[in-house]
Amino acid sequence: xxxxxxxxxxxxxxxxxxxxxxxxxxxxxxxxxxxxxxxxxxxxxxxxxxxxxxxxxxxxxxxxxxxxxxxxxxxxxxxxxxxxxxxxxxxxxxxxxxxxxxxxxxxxxxxxxxxxxxxxxxxxxxxxxxxxxxxxxxxxxxxxxxxxxxxxxxxxxxxxxxxxxxxxxxxxxxxxxxxxxxxxxxxxxxxxxxxxxxxxxxxxxxxxxxxxxxxxxxxxxxxxxxxxxxxxxxxxxxxxxxxxxxxxxxxxxxxxxxxxxxxxxxxxxxxxxxxxxxxxxxxxxxxxxxxxxxxxxxxxxxxxxxxxxxxxxxxxxxxxxxxxxxxxxxxxxxxxxxxxxxxxxxxxxxxxxxxxxxxxxxxxxxxxxxxxxxxxxxxxxxxxxxxxxxxxxxxxxxxxxxxxxxxxxxxxxxxxxxxxxxxxxxxxxxxxxxxxxxxxxx
Amino acid sequence: xxxxxxxxxxxxxxxxxxxxxxxxxxxxxxxxxxxxxxxxxxxxxxxxxxxxxxxxxxxxxxxxxxxxxxxxxxxxxxxxxxxxxxxxxxxxxxxxxxxxxxxxxxxxxxxxxxxxxxxxxxxxxxxxxxxxxxxxxxxxxxxxxxxxxxxxxxxxxxxxxxxxxxxxxxxxxxxxxxxxxxxxxxxxxxxxxxxxxxxxxxxxxxxxxxxxxxxxxxxxxxxxxxxxxxxxxxxxxxxxxxxx
Numbered sequence: 001x002x003x004x005x006x007x008x009x010x011x012x013x014x015x016x017x018x019x020x021x022x023x024x025x026x027x028x029x030x031x032x033x034x035x036x037x038x039x040x041x042x043x044x045x046x047x048x049x050x051x052x053x054x055x056x057x058x059x060x061x062x063x064x065x066x067x068x069x070x071x072x073x074x075x076x077x078x079x080x081x082x083x084x085x086x087x088x089x090x091x092x093x094x095x096x097x098x099x100x101x102x103x104x105x106x107x108x109x110x111x112x113x114x115x116x117x118x119x120x121x122x123x124x125x126x127x128x129x130x131x132x133x134x135x136x137x138x139x140x141x142x143x144x145x146x147x148x149x150x151x152x153x154x155x156x157x158x159x160x161x162x163x164x165x166x167x168x169x170x171x172x173x174x175x176x177x178x179x180x181x182x183x184x185x186x187x188x189x190x191x192x193x194x195x196x197x198x199x200x201x202x203x204x205x206x207x208x209x210x211x212x213x214x215x216x217x218x219x220x221x222x223x224x225x226x227x228x229x230x231x232x233x234x235x236x237x238x239x240x241x242x243x244x245x246x247x248x249x250x251x252x253x254x255x256x257x258x259x260x261x262x263x264x265x266x267x268x269x270x271x272x273x274x275x276x277x278x279x280x281x282x283x284x285x286x287x288x289x290x291x292x293x294x295x296x297x298x299x300x301x302x303x304x305x306x307x308x309x310x311x312x313x314x315x316x317x318x319x320x321x322x323x324x325x326x327x328x329x330x331x332x333x334x335x336x337x338x339x340x341x342x343x344x345x346x347x348x349x350x351x352x353x354x355x356x357x358x359x360x361x362x363x364x365x366x367x368x369x370x371x372x373x374x375x376x377x378x379x380x381x382x383x384x385x386x387x388x389x390x391x392x393x394x395x396x397x398x399x400x401x402x403x404x405x406x407x408x409x410x411x412x413x414x415x416x417x418x419x420x421x422x423x424x425x426x427x428x429x430x431x432x433x434x435x436x437x438x439x440x441x442x
Numbered sequence: 443x444x445x446x447x448x449x450x451x452x453x454x455x456x457x458x459x460x461x462x463x464x465x466x467x468x469x470x471x472x473x474x475x476x477x478x479x480x481x482x483x484x485x486x487x488x489x490x491x492x493x494x495x496x497x498x499x500x501x502x503x504x505x506x507x508x509x510x511x512x513x514x515x516x517x518x519x520x521x522x523x524x525x526x527x528x529x530x531x532x533x534x535x536x537x538x539x540x541x542x543x544x545x546x547x548x549x550x551x552x553x554x555x556x557x558x559x560x561x562x563x564x565x566x567x568x569x570x571x572x573x574x575x576x577x578x579x580x581x582x583x584x585x586x587x588x589x590x591x592x593x594x595x596x597x598x599x600x601x602x603x604x605x606x607x608x609x610x611x612x613x614x615x616x617x618x619x620x621x622x623x624x625x626x627x628x629x630x631x632x633x634x635x636x637x638x639x640x641x642x643x644x645x646x647x648x649x650x651x652x653x654x655x656x657x658x659x660x661x662x663x664x665x666x667x668x669x670x671x672x673x674x675x676x677x678x679x680x681x682x683x684x685x686x
Binding site: 005008344348 | 539
């Protein structure tokens, strides 16, 4: 007798049993449905949350495995870095500067570059020699508080200006909100094209300011052209600009001078392992200490795992609890069914069915019930997620275009099968132990 | 269709497959004691019985005399406490359960007083359920063909699609006999098969069982009915745990 023959026998008889007791099977499924659905929901939620969190982390930190390189603070080091990545597509240099966009001579509404709704901003609070409070205007002219030249506040926004040498989205996948991102194929423009982040865009929606951009160290105030808005995961107003468009208006040395608040960060693909060697060689050739080139690898997944682990365990524990209640339901119905079918099982033994196959028949029934329940729960999960995506995507962007994760489907099937086995085991053992003489003494 | 024109598929084991001189069943000194909660009762105290191919034996006895116990030992539902049991010359007195299940499938057909048809299955499905017992595998079409042939042998092929509640007692018992015959058994064990039937229907059932012996099948009939017993080749009485 082959195993497949026994398997087929148990499936055939199990299927007949399910068809014969549709209501009871339905009740078993009902008790199990919520448990499997909970497992599916937890797994789907976990995967979706993981994706959403990873997406946010990648926007702020960078994609997993991306190399971050920080050159030493020596004069000329930043220029070496910018030169090294000039023709590369697998690495992008990013410099930071502060800029004020708005009416000339006005203090920005968010002095210090903090969020618009952050009150006075987060810039350093200036103090006089004796520790007295000082107030400064946008040009840096400071006087004791109350005696300063009154510079009107408003109609200007301070933001972080990030100059990039290439498309940074390959390392930090910003979400395009409107317009387009910077185009690095065209010739640089004298009027810098900028892409705002969401916070900057909100600020400019709130304060309709004339477009003049003041950057400390620049040779002149420029007129920026806003070409798009992105969600970069940041918390304060920022704008992205092409490095080669910005250096038309300010020297590279000033842009990257750490004493002026400038800095250079290099993002490179994991495959760009030669870049580090090239940079160290160039730094050494220019008399700098190559060991001061700081390199680190972004580990977004590791960061995220630690954040998600606890949450996942809590929800999984709850799901398992609900599943166990479902198992108890299927066990209860299974025991009642075996009690009802004593004569049938005894008869089957009388015609030569081995004990093991009898147990297999009961297990096949509960397994099929578990699988059917899993299919129903997965279907409900797919429909629910689709509905949530359609109804809530406008309020919760991470739900937009979200696909049902296959991991949740697999978890549902495993939960259904496990519940079927757990719930069917005791009834199966009881069925196998039914004395065959039952049919003789009935 | 008459029983004698049965399809070859359900013909009983024929000559040449086994030594015709070896009895199908040979029981010597079989004993069995049933243990209750407080007392033990010896129901079989040394039973001797021999059954040959095509032979039929009736076992008569009072209620509680141990007729059904004897049948359950012969059918390998249970094991004796003592004695010897040879089936086709092979000692099966202490056969393990796994082997017993295979023998029940291959050698025996059972007919019970209460039919034991499964209500959720049709007549033909009830017959073919004996073919889906984990002892060998037949494709669905072959299972159905065999079951239909067995029903035809019982003259109730036209009722193949009916479920038990729609069948009369006699029809249900004939379905049960078809189920017993569908695996072509060497020994047919019938435990008061007419107990729930009227006389006329009972006679039809006995005739159906008798016809199986025409094809070489051995028949042991446990009954209270002397008329039915008289239609067997031999009649024995179980008295005080011994066959006389």
